[in-house]
Amino acid sequence: MPDTIRVRFAPSPTGMFHVGGARSALFNWAVARQQADGKFVLRIEDTDEARNRPEWVSGILSALSAIHINESDPAFEGPYFQSHNTAGQREATIRLYREGKAYYCDCTREELVKRTGSQHLGYDGFCRDRGLEYEEGRALRFRTPDTGVTVVADVVRGATEFPNNAIEDFVIARGNGNPVFVLANAVDDIREGITHVIRGEEHLSNTPKQQLLWEAFGAEPPVWAHLPVIVNEKRQKLSKRRDKVALEDYLAEGYLPDTLTNYLMLLGWGPGDDVEIRPYAELEKLFRLEDVNKSSAFFDVKKLAAFNGEYIRALPLEGFIRACHRWLEAPHAPWAPGQYDEAKFRAVAELAQTRIAVLSEITKYVDWLFLDGAPHDEASWAKAMKAGARDILVSTGTRWAAGEWTAEALKEGLEAAAAEHGLKLGKAQAPVRVAVTGRTVGLPLFESVEVLGREQTLDRIDTAVGKLGAE
Structure with a gap:
């Protein structure tokens, strides 16, 4: 274990803040904060100029703050911007070329397909020994080892072996000299002293390439931890095209930040007891990266709503x-x-x-x-305003008009009206509730009517009586 833990969270400013990214950020934050001098490095991977927007950066910082990850905390470092280190990334590609660990390639996709006879096979190493130098349009490829295996020691998934002869000589710089993501990612991680890379399992396929790059630069690879995928009720990976996945959308709907923080911390990990609802500070202390599950994590919206109800009541x-x-x-x-x-x-x-x-x-x-009158809900009206509803409304209105305006007196008046017509209180309440509040379900009726007031309540009952008469 490194003396000082330095984790990183590296989102792209290309859209709303995904709940999967929020979960990754929280796990990284917990690991960093468990060590007195641990650091959480925020790196904005902003090299996709066509899709980046400045407001998304502000959105990332705002979303992180909502889930207890604050810029003012001593553990927080950044934000850094990947685009600010383009020169360092270019220099790193040239270094690999000069050391014989990378070579230039002028092969086109069409030429590769013609040679291999397949659209799906990886690069065949054609330019490995051609000794090409840089020219505009020539990509730079990393020279992967011909033999042996690259072992990715993952805290969550265990050790995974990748035969080196199955890893193609992958591109690390495009034909215009710009570094690609896999190279920029490794260079920036090394530059920033990252000790732990904790991210979603969709990045696992890139990990052997990144580890090879770390080793090529003479750096000790980080501790890898790939978190389980988050799925919906159909066990499909959460998708922004199909599912509600933006943290901002849940906040806008009225989910409390503490609820979201609590729930996201339990996606793929649990404290090992039956207590699920607990403050973040407690979850942070209990969190253990090695206890994260391999299996997919179900994002249960119903359970999230139940959590939120508990937090609201508290x-x-x-x-x-x-x-x-x-x-x-x-x-x-x-x-x-x-x-x-x-x-x-x-x-x-x-x-x-x-x-x-x-x-x-x-x-x-x-x-x-x-509202000026009771809101109209067709389903509630049809359900409550059945035979005898008009009589109950008239009888109740008469008694309420003459009695005291307290919840207790109002209940007694409706009970008397119900008894007069041979009904139980529950049956008699339905038409009165719909007449006054517009719905069959809501707050306690008598306390509600007391707050609404005598004049408005009786007006609404009269309106309902008139409507039933017209019907």
Whole structure:
């Protein structure tokens, strides 16, 4: 084990922050922070000029901060930019050429297919001994060993042997002299003193090539650890074309940062007990790279929502109210700004906190408080407004109009109306709830009605009675 652990997280600024990348970042962060002077190096791999956008870099930093990886932490180093070391990478390719560890090649794909008779075979080494020098258009290839094996000692997957004669002489610089990813990656890792490379298993196929490059530069290869792939409910690898994979999307929907951090830490690893919901600081201390599983990790959105519900219920009430404000204000709210009443929301906030799993759900639990009338949901209306519903509404409205306006008195009034018509309270509640709140499911009815107020409640009951009469 190196004296000082230096891990790196190397995303490309070409899109939203993938949950798989977030998981990798968290595992790297935990390994770095477990050592007093450990370092987490953020390197932005920005050499794809056509797809890079500056705002994505800001997005990466913001997403990392959301999952407890902060630039201000002493363990954080960077961000560095791969494009800033292009000269060093070019110099490294020339060094390999001068040392006889790489050679120039002018073969085209068409020529290779003609020689091998196949589109799928790797490079056949045709230019190995031709002694070509650099010219525009000639690629530089690494000269892989003819014999022996490259053993990748992986903390997660164990030792994997790659026969050297099965590794083609791969390109390390394009015809214009620009280094390719596999070379730039190794050069930057060596330059930055990286001791551990912890990343997704999709990079495993590149690892023997990178290890050969480390050895060619006279550097001791890092500790390798390839994390299991993350899959959806159909056991397919998460795909941005098919699945919701952006961390920003989950945050925007109302998943709490602490929930996402907790859940992502458990994708492919577990602390070995039955406790799943625990603070990140505790997870960080318990994390062990050698305990990461080889098998794929299921990203269970239902389980994530259940986690989030637990975290929401654990918030102090004031914290919950603050967290909900984003969805109670335009453009998220379905009511006009002037219709929102903070006092009314505070009166029902504690009731809502026990029921929602995702913060964005708050609007459907409280919209009836701020809209001019009850929201209309066709399915709820059809379910609740059956034969006898009009009679219950009339009887309840009459009793509520004459009684005290407290949750207890309102319940007693509806119980009396139900008894009058030979119904249990549960059956009698349904049409009243839909008339007042628009839905068959929601916050406790009597507490809700008390907050809405006598005038609006009775108006909504009258409106429902009129609609049933017209029907």
